[in-house]
Amino acid sequence: MNDLREKCPWDKKQTLESLSHLTIEEVYELYDAILDNNLQNLKEEVADVMLHLVFYAKIISEQDGTSIEDILKIGNDKLVHRHPHIYKAHQELTVEQVKENWENLKLEEGRNSILGGVPKSLPALIKAHRIQDKAAHVGFQWDSIDGVWDKLNEELAELKHAIETKVSEDIEDEMGDVLFSMINLARYANVDPELALQRTNQKFIRRFQYIEDHATKPLSDMNLEEMDALWTEAKEKLKSLKN
Numbered sequence: 001m002n003d004l005r006e007k008c009p010w011d012k013k014q015t016l017e018s019l020s021h022l023t024i025e026e027v028y029e030l031y032d033a034i035l036d037n038n039l040q041n042l043k044e045e046v047a048d049v050m051l052h053l054v055f056y057a058k059i060i061s062e063q064d065g066t067s068i069e070d071i072l073k074i075g076n077d078k079l080v081h082r083h084p085h086i087y088k089a090h091q092e093l094t095v096e097q098v099k100e101n102w103e104n105l106k107l108e109e110g111r112n113s114i115l116g117g118v119p120k121s122l123p124a125l126i127k128a129h130r131i132q133d134k135a136a137h138v139g140f141q142w143d144s145i146d147g148v149w150d151k152l153n154e155e156l157a158e159l160k161h162a163i164e165t166k167v168s169e170d171i172e173d174e175m176g177d178v179l180f181s182m183i184n185l186a187r188y189a190n191v192d193p194e195l196a197l198q199r200t201n202q203k204f205i206r207r208f209q210y211i212e213d214h215a216t217k218p219l220s221d222m223n224l225e226e227m228d229a230l231w232t233e234a235k236e237k238l239k240s241l242k243n
Helices: 002-007 009-013 016-036 039-064 068-081 095-108 124-136 145-165 168-188 193-214 224-242
Strands: none
Touching (some): 002 009, 002 039, 016 039, 016 193, 124 168, 145 168, 168 193
């Protein structure tokens, strides 16, 4: 990285801001490799993300002299501080107790809200899951999944009414409430909603591409019944391939 910052015109031109959107792209490529369960691609994508982190550390060092070792020490110190059950008290804790301690320690570090650590720019689905998870750590959640079902059914009824009355602002609000409740349901069912939706997206793409590949005429000339027949065929064929 030292060589590139000195000798490559593109690398010399980069700033923290110009790199940021490229880093987001690299992280999504890493996520794709995880979803595909492709170990070789995963290694390459981890390397790409790590390269970006080295790049940021290099730019920071140019601005105020902080070394990459200094930056890693900040991370090490934070991990030690947030794991007192290992480095101080030597306690055996459950996963939930560790998470609760982690959130409490962040508040002691000066964060003024349990939700303060949720990045503003997170994708909405992931952000909703993190918000709910953090609120749950202080007891702000239903006692059982039954309460989640009741809330979801209530929100669905309100959405149905909003759609029937055709008030666009109400429809958007109620749609958001339904989606938020669905994410909460996923949390109670111990399902990662982002991962579940990503896999459903992949499943839809595979089946739709099967329709495209096996259609005997342009899709625009097919009716829904014809396409649905191929969709059903795709479900069976792709299921057998998966098994």
